[in-house]
Amino acid sequence: MKPALKKIARASGRSPSGTSSPMKQASKKIAPISGRASFGKSFEAAAGRMWPSLIAVLLALFLCGILLALTGHNPLRAYATLLNGAFGNKNRFAETLVKTVPILILALGTSVAFRGKLWNIGGNGQYTAGAVAAVAVAVYVPLPIALRIPLSLLASLSAGILIGGGLGLLRAKLNANEVITTLMVNYIMVQLLSWLVNGPMMDPEGFGFPQTPLVPEAMKLPILLAGTRLHFGLIPALLTAAAAFVFWRTRAGFRIDLVGENPEVAAASGVKVSKNIVAAMALSAAVAAFAGWVDAFGLHGRLQENLSGDLGTIAVVVALLGGLNPVGITAASFFFSVLVVGGATMQRFEGVPYSLVGIIQGLIIVFIISRVVFDRFKEARRVRNLVR
Amino acid sequence: MNRPLVRLSGITKSFSEVPANNSVDFTLYPGSVHGLLGENGAGKTTLMNILFGLYRPDSGKIFLREKETSIHSPLDAMKAGIGMVHQHFMLVRTLTVTENIMLGVPSSKFPFLDSRRVRDDIVRLSEVYRLNVDPDAPVSGLSVGEQQRVEILTALFQGADILILDEPTAVLTPGESEDLFSILRTLRDDGKGIVLISHKLEEILSIADEVTILRSGVVTGRTTVTADTTKKELTRMMVGRDVLFDFSGKKAPTGGVVLEISGLKARDDRGLSALDGVSLDVREGEILGLAGVDGNGQKELCQVITGVRESESGTMVFDGINLVPLSPKERIRAGVRHIPEDRQRSGLVMNWDIRRNLILKNYDSPKISGPLLLKAARIREQADEMIAAYAIKTQGGEEPVRNLSGGNQQKVILAREMGENPRLLIAEHPTRGLDIGATEYVRRCLLDRKAAGAAVLMVSADLEEIFQISDRIAVMYNGRILGVVKPEEGRNRVGMLMAGITDTNEDDRKRTAGTSADAPSKSGRAAGNELNPGEPEGELR
Numbered sequence: 001m002k003p004a005l006k007k008i009a010r011a012s013g014r015s016p017s018g019t020s021s022p023m024k025q026a027s028k029k030i031a032p033i034s035g036r037a038s039f040g041k042s043f044e045a046a047a048g049r050m051w052p053s054l055i056a057v058l059l060a061l062f063l064c065g066i067l068l069a070l071t072g073h074n075p076l077r078a079y080a081t082l083l084n085g086a087f088g089n090k091n092r093f094a095e096t097l098v099k100t101v102p103i104l105i106l107a108l109g110t111s112v113a114f115r116g117k118l119w120n121i122g123g124n125g126q127y128t129a130g131a132v133a134a135v136a137v138a139v140y141v142p143l144p145i146a147l148r149i150p151l152s153l154l155a156s157l158s159a160g161i162l163i164g165g166g167l168g169l170l171r172a173k174l175n176a177n178e179v180i181t182t183l184m185v186n187y188i189m190v191q192l193l194s195w196l197v198n199g200p201m202m203d204p205e206g207f208g209f210p211q212t213p214l215v216p217e218a219m220k221l222p223i224l225l226a227g228t229r230l231h232f233g234l235i236p237a238l239l240t241a242a243a244a245f246v247f248w249r250t251r252a253g254f255r256i257d258l259v260g261e262n263p264e265v266a267a268a269s270g271v272k273v274s275k276n277i278v279a280a281m282a283l284s285a286a287v288a289a290f291a292g293w294v295d296a297f298g299l300h301g302r303l304q305e306n307l308s309g310d311l312g313t314i315a316v317v318v319a320l321l322g323g324l325n326p327v328g329i330t331a332a333s334f335f336f337s338v339l340v341v342g343g344a345t346m347q348r349f350e351g352v353p354y355s356l357v358g359i360i361q362g363l364i365i366v367f368i369i370s371r372v373v374f375d376r377f378k379e380a381r382r383v384r385n386l387v388r
Numbered sequence: 389m390n391r392p393l394v395r396l397s398g399i400t401k402s403f404s405e406v407p408a409n410n411s412v413d414f415t416l417y418p419g420s421v422h423g424l425l426g427e428n429g430a431g432k433t434t435l436m437n438i439l440f441g442l443y444r445p446d447s448g449k450i451f452l453r454e455k456e457t458s459i460h461s462p463l464d465a466m467k468a469g470i471g472m473v474h475q476h477f478m479l480v481r482t483l484t485v486t487e488n489i490m491l492g493v494p495s496s497k498f499p500f501l502d503s504r505r506v507r508d509d510i511v512r513l514s515e516v517y518r519l520n521v522d523p524d525a526p527v528s529g530l531s532v533g534e535q536q537r538v539e540i541l542t543a544l545f546q547g548a549d550i551l552i553l554d555e556p557t558a559v560l561t562p563g564e565s566e567d568l569f570s571i572l573r574t575l576r577d578d579g580k581g582i583v584l585i586s587h588k589l590e591e592i593l594s595i596a597d598e599v600t601i602l603r604s605g606v607v608t609g610r611t612t613v614t615a616d617t618t619k620k621e622l623t624r625m626m627v628g629r630d631v632l633f634d635f636s637g638k639k640a641p642t643g644g645v646v647l648e649i650s651g652l653k654a655r656d657d658r659g660l661s662a663l664d665g666v667s668l669d670v671r672e673g674e675i676l677g678l679a680g681v682d683g684n685g686q687k688e689l690c691q692v693i694t695g696v697r698e699s700e701s702g703t704m705v706f707d708g709i710n711l712v713p714l715s716p717k718e719r720i721r722a723g724v725r726h727i728p729e730d731r732q733r734s735g736l737v738m739n740w741d742i743r744r745n746l747i748l749k750n751y752d753s754p755k756i757s758g759p760l761l762l763k764a765a766r767i768r769e770q771a772d773e774m775i776a777a778y779a780i781k782t783q784g785g786e787e788p789v790r791n792l793s794g795g796n797q798q799k800v801i802l803a804r805e806m807g808e809n810p811r812l813l814i815a816e817h818p819t820r821g822l823d824i825g826a827t828e829y830v831r832r833c834l835l836d837r838k839a840a841g842a843a844v845l846m847v848s849a850d851l852e853e854i855f856q857i858s859d860r861i862a863v864m865y866n867g868r869i870l871g872v873v874k875p876e877e878g879r880n881r882v883g884m885l886m887a888g889i890t891d892t893n894e895d896d897r898k899r900t901a902g903t904s905a906d907a908p909s910k911s912g913r914a915a916g917n918e919l920n921p922g923e924p925e926g927e928l929r
Binding site for chain 2: 246249250251258261262265267268269270271272
């Protein structure tokens with residue numbers, strides 16, 4: 001029996017750090033989804049692997065339905081309102097897409113680190129850093145607009161690379177747990193933002209509101225759909241997904257996948273593990289910061305307190321729900337925007353607390369993880385039978 | 389002979405439709421060592437686990453001393469006088485020998501412990517059977533061989549007269565194996581029945597009185613072992629065909645030096661000296677066997693050569709180039725390839741498919757990678773070619789390697805490491821844990837590489853393997869190469885060196901003393917082995 005256990009321990013993969021969080025386990029099974037080499041097949045394959053996530057979602061919705069019924073709501077009506085809230089008219093649908101933009105980009109960024117088995121949960125902080133850098137350049141740098149736009153993008157990406165690369169370096173050289181460090185940076189960034197908008201960057205003509213001046217109108221992203229808030233940012237968001245799809249089929253993507261799956265094999269294959277940990281973290285955070293840049297010019301137009309909200313957390317769930325692959329993540333981020341936008345409507349019209357959305361989030365995570373546990377049992381049985 | 393101790397009749401056991409044992413009959417007599425021989429997965433361990441109460445048979449009967457018995461748990465088994473020594477020891481490392489043995493045995497002074505009585509019993513048993521175990525030593529400080537003896541002692545203490553040993557020599561040095569065998573002989577002469585699970589022919593030939601051979605869960609042979617029993621005979625029953633163990637006649641003239649190592653020093657993971665001035669050379673077209681008991685620096689040596697571990701001092705010259713400053717990647721590109729010891733841990737990405745596992749070493753070569761993207765079509769074709777060329781049993785290139793059997797996993801590694809005609813091939817325990825068919829295949833592959841002009845450094849703890857295909861044998865002990873010998877110089881010499889004995893005179897002196905510990909060759913009595921003729925049979929009887 002012992003060798004069987006050992007085998008399972010191996011099959012389920014070891015992570016570079018010694019700790020084992022449920023999240024870690026969750027994506028262990030999900031990680032193998034890591035890109036196949038074939039282009040044509042991978043769409044098909046991704047769809048095929050989607051159904052366990054679908055089941056998790058359906059189960060979560062079903063359980064929440066029971067919860068709704070118990071609290072005296074009609075679940076079907078509540079869900080109908082939710083859908084109506086997300087799709088009901090042009091404006092609502094536009095809002096859903098507006099919400100999809102940062103969630104999609106952030107989740108794609110998160111997935112880069114996750115595929116390297118690096119648990120970057122600092123989406124909020126990195127998004128904030130990206131937005132701060134973008135607005136700072138837009139408001140304070142006295143350059144022509146045409147130059148200020150690329151400069152602000154550069155500033156955002158650099159902020160992400162600095163944070164991610166720095167934390168990656170701490171992880172690679174000192175084995176500082178990235179879960180802790182990224183989480184800490186979240187707090188730092190959120191507080192830093194709060195200080196900035198209350199102090200040095202506060203709009204002098206803003207009647208003391210904790211916010212910065214608006215970025216120049218010419219720097220704002222154009223509106224895609226007249227009469228709504230849907231902005232041009234949707235295009236770069238989808239392009240980011242496409243880029244991620246390509247990235248996992250390049251040498252660099254292969255290396256990050258390999259380091260995540262088995263650092264020992266990676267080292268034996270001549271792949272520098274430390275270098276790739278730093279690279280994965282830097283890229284992951286840079287993409288997250290890019291989400292901040294897009295929202296800064298597409299949506300907010302200025303800095304305010306608590307800009308990121310719970311986007312970073314949602315991104316983690318979306319990345320896992322999407323199986324860490326760009327196609328899945330695109331679908332999952334749209335689904336979550338529906339939940340978030342529709343959930344707000346549901347609260348307004350049905351009196352169902354918005355926290356229901358949080359419960360659905362939590363349940364989805366639980367089901368994804370239990371699927372992993374279930375798979376492990378199956379694997380354990382299979383291996384045991386093989387060994388005898 | 390007298391009344392059998394154990395008679396298993398028509399035992400059948402399936403795991404999810406796959407029969408592991410198919411109506412197996414097995415009889416064990418007192419005062420005999422019964423070899424249970426078969427390849428990996430033949431059902432040996434399953435059968436004994438049924439006897440030990442770990443599994444319930446689907447059908448079939450168990451007779452203990454001619455009385456039908458049903459054994460529901462190991463506890464039942466122990467009460468019935470059955471003891472089992474598992475491959476992996478079930479000892480608590482922080483407790484002493486006495487404490488470990490007391491575990492699971494009701495105390496006569498309940499609720500207090502009767503340590504003194506137990507300790508006395510241990511000392512007595514230890515003397516009777518020459519187990520040589522210190523009852524007060526903490527298990528963490530014992531060698532593997534000693535721990536195994538504690539396991540045996542535990543079984544004896546619980547009153548076992550049927551003793552099952554699952555691959556007991558897998559973890560032992562040749563010398564320790566010989567010690568174990570002499571203990572087993574003592575136990576046998578005392579009337580105990582011993583089942584020895586093994587897939588090593590020499591072992592069975594040297595110690596067993598009877599042998600039952602399993603193949604795919606079915607008994608394919610049952611015979612008493614005599615001086616005339618040959619390996620060939622047993623092999624045929626085990627594999628179902630003749631396996632050519634004769635790899636001789638392959639001695640081609642060797643070429644120039646490919647790898648020259650001198651005065652190499654390195655530390656292990658704990659910072660202790662692992663390589664203490666290793667010097668050796670590997671030539672073109674030869675297999676240099678690196679013999680030695682595990683943990684004498686072989687692993688570290690391989691790591692230093694492949695570049696994943698840094699050396700402290702010393703030189704490594706590979707085809708005239710200084711290897712030391714090169715990165716692992718540069719060494720791979722230069723033609724250094726490696727079959728790692730633990731294929732699941734450091735050789736393969738278990739969750740990945742065969743295709744991706746095959747490109748680990750050359751994913752960035754122009755053959756596999758375009759300017760931006762990896763060439764998916766090329767990777768697919770290459771996998772299909774390799775699967776065909778190396779006869780990898782799989783449903784296809786997209787099957788995860790974790791679904792493959794051990795032998796087929798090793799073939800994936802072989803395909804990857806040998807596919808590009810390596811200049812230097814380091815093979816670490818290349819057949820460990822493989823069945824006999826796969827073992828033969830791997831050895832043939834190594835010989836092929838050699839014939840193609842590669843320099844092969846093969847690390848193995850298995851003397852059989854070392855002697856079969858090596859052109860020269862270097863013996864590693866305590867971080868040093870104690871000697872390089874020709875296979876013709878015999879196993880005793882290598883066995884001595886493996887035990888750290890360089891002085892052949894001392895060797896002779898000890899031999900005349902005639903105790904069992906002096907014959908480290910585990911195949912001492914192997915029939916048809918001219919290297920070691922006429923060692924007295926059952927010398928302790």
